[in-house]
Amino acid sequence: MRVLMVEDAVDLAEAVIARLARSGFVCDLATGVETACDFRAVQRYDAIILDINLPDGSGLSLLRDLRAEGDRTPVLMLTALISVDDRIVALDQGADDYLGKPFDQRELEARLRALVRREAGSKQEQIHLGGLSYFPADRSALLDGRRLELTRREAALLDILLRHQGKYLTKTRLYDSLYGFEDADVGVNAIELYIGRLRKKLAGSGVSIATQRGVGYRIGADG
The missing domain is CATH 1.10.10.10 (Winged helix-like DNA-binding domain superfamily/Winged helix DNA-binding domain)
Known part of the structure; x- marks a missing residue:
């Protein structure tokens, strides 16, 4: 499974990527919207972990563009914004799931697996x-x-x-x-x-x- 993580908190991102790698995920890190667009232009991903507040723009804008292109890659929003309104906005823009910071990395990994299974239309455990x-x-x-x-x-x-x-x-x-x-x-x-x-x-x-x-x-x- 190949994942794109769009997150400008490098220490946090590297810890997540290291954990995902031990579980067999391949994870690329983009620290901003522009880099994420560059990665997506040349690589297909099974899922995207997307922060909202990024140094060169909003993760929500990137999400809107992605959905406008017809790209249905599962997107897990990962952000410190935790109000109900924030969650509603992200989900209405096309996010598939939402996880607030701080979080347990085991839960992040489990949610990623669930999103990919859902997109594939397969619930099989074996x-x-x-x-x-x-x-x-x-x-x-x-x-x-x-x-x-x-x-x-x-x-x-x-x-x-x-x-x-x-x-x-x-x-x-x-x-x-x-x-x-x-x-x-x-x-x-x-x-x-x-x-x-x-x-x-x-x-x-x-x-x-x-x-x-x-x-x-x-x-x-x-x-």
């Missing part, structure tokens, strides 16, 4: 493919009833492959789901490494990852 059972809530998996040991990035890669099972995903699409702009020193070919690791862990299970040269990777059940 994803099954052959003998593989995947649990999105904690990004864990069972293979033929035994726990499958996964690193954070392996779990993130398995997550996106399973959510699009049966479809080929390009290397670039997978890379964008695993790495943020701060990881610019990591090449797109890193995906090949993680695909190879997942294949080894799935070997002999009846679940495999196919490669179509020039197209991408697809997970599916054999037979």
Whole structure:
């Protein structure tokens, strides 16, 4: 899951991003409206965490522009403004949820997951493919009833492959789901490494990852 956080309180943002990273989220930080627009111009996000008061404008204006463009990316407003009127304005402008500062980061993470599930139209708590059972809530998996040991990035890669099972995903699409702009020193070919690791862990299970040269990777059940 890739998230854009628009927040000018850098210390707060970095703490949130570090926590989200440990849970398998890829999070880019924009400290203002202009930077957020630049990021959105080149990257698709699964969710946006948006502060209202920003140094170069209002998060509400950014939200209005986003909705006017027809962009339905889930938006979680994160702000110190806590009055009922403030919440009503944000929700009326198209926000999907609202969390006041200070907040518990566990709640922020849970709300993000809920927003993405809602947008995807899926309430499923498990994803099954052959003998593989995947649990999105904690990004864990069972293979033929035994726990499958996964690193954070392996779990993130398995997550996106399973959510699009049966479809080929390009290397670039997978890379964008695993790495943020701060990881610019990591090449797109890193995906090949993680695909190879997942294949080894799935070997002999009846679940495999196919490669179509020039197209991408697809997970599916054999037979």
